[in-house]
Amino acid sequence: MADTKTMTIKISRYNPEKDGEPHLELYTIPWSEKTVLLDALQYIKDNLSPDLSFRSSCRMTICGSCGVMINGVPKLACKAPLREYQEGLTVEPLANFPIERDLVVDLTHFMEYIQALKPYILGNIRRPSDGPNKQTPEEIAKYHKYSMCINCGLCYAACPQFGLNPKFLGPAAITLGRRYNLDSRDKGKSERMEKINSENGVWGCTLVGYCSEVCPKHVDPAAALQQCKVDSALEFAASVLNCKKKEASHGNKA
Amino acid sequence: MDEKRTCEPIFWALFGAGGMLTAICAPIFILVLLLIPAFVGSGEPAFINCSLLGRLFLFVFISLSAWCGLHRIVHTLHDLRIHWSLAPLVCYGSALLITLLAFAGALIRC
Structure with missing residues (x-):
């Protein structure tokens, strides 16, 4: 030797x-x-x-x-x-x-945030007797990249916003939420969006982009978070319009 | 976990629109409004500030640029760990003031 x-x-x-x-x-x-x-x-x-x-x-x-x-x-x-x-x-x-x-x-926070975003199929009432829940290649392509996450936490170590505010749900958890929101078999988007829209949800991100640079599986969490921001902004606009509609309907009833 | 919805989407939408518009239009404006008149000496192009459409466009450009820049300042202060609680009020208030001034300017005929 x-x-x-x-x-x-x-x-x-x-x-x-x-x-x-x-x-x-x-x-x-x-x-x-x-x-x-x-x-x-x-x-x-x-x-x-x-x-x-x-x-x-x-x-x-x-x-x-x-x-x-x-x-x-x-x-x-x-x-x-x-x-x-x-x-x-x-x-x-x-x-x-x-x-x-x-x-x-200590990855406790990280694990809690992943659980909070419910990264599993929700609201699908199919039974095993219904047979396989088929998806087209296009439907799979929508979320496939985001399903590659291995929960290593490198994106949290890279994220300056998580460093500043440990309550921020962070890149991997929100990306996993996005992955299931994009899945055609899933019906739980509204449950996840409550977390994503919240004070410590997706709006904690300022698109530094370092999370995507360090990701060992090339998941691109920064892109997922930007897409979540668009979703969240559209939901915000819809909620404002719905509030006005509700107010109008209450007014009519009165 | 805090489930309260934030009003950040409003400011983010204005920031995004302002950033996009500034990135596309600012170089053109610098060329048309500053460099060409400076070197050719033909003055400001009248179509920008003397037509209603031109002035409305300037209003949109100026106001969205202000929302974009001042939103960036709010977040940069947070990034620099300068926790000034009045920062959003001052920055977004300034952006609103600039918007109102630009709107008033757009309505004044030249």
Whole structure:
């Protein structure tokens, strides 16, 4: 192994029982052209620092567990080859989330927001005996891109608005809401739009667009949010008109 | 979770319309109203400010540009963590004032 290349990487460490705040520690690891950051983290845990905490599962950009900040940019550790970081590598936990320990962050808010947008088919009264609920390729194409989300949270780490206001429902949750709003089998749009129209809904977004840049699955949440804004604005106009109609009808009755 | 509907769609619609109109028309206006008269010396084109249609167009252009710019300022202040509670009132109030002035200007015959 004389020709094994080595690299020194900085990793943010934080043990809430001992440390006042996170600090960087240096680790020297062997690497090759095929080594990704997740391999390096596992090497450190196995050989250098067994108490290093990080999340991972599939190792192939499917589960979305291993999101970290690499040199300040949200990335999946399993999709970050070390050969691209030969000038230096600093690994920190995902930004905008509370840190639990080392590279593990508390994703409770994120999970709650995804649940709030009800990302599943609503109001479809079909039964299994009715047979498959067929869709045309055009109907699938409407939402297909938005269904690629793996809930990795990189878009939340990239979103400056979520950083400023943690109550903002954020890119992934609203994109998932949009995905089901566009699904021809779904009848729950009005339920989701209540959340999307709200104070901390889609209007928290100012179209910075960084969420779409960092998305490892090219979901383009920024586009989904812009489309939601158009929907929300049309609903707003409709609600104003409906109010006037209701007032007029009440007036007539009186 | 706060379910209250926000009135942001009104300002966003004005912002979007203003941004689009400014992006398309501002370069043309700079060319027609400023650069050509400056270099050719032929003065302002009369069709813009002396026809009702031209003046109404100027009203729409000026007012929507104001809504666009001042809406952007409200959000930029938020981005810069300057939490001035009067910012929306001052900015949107200014945009409304500019709209009213532009409308009055459009109605005054040259």
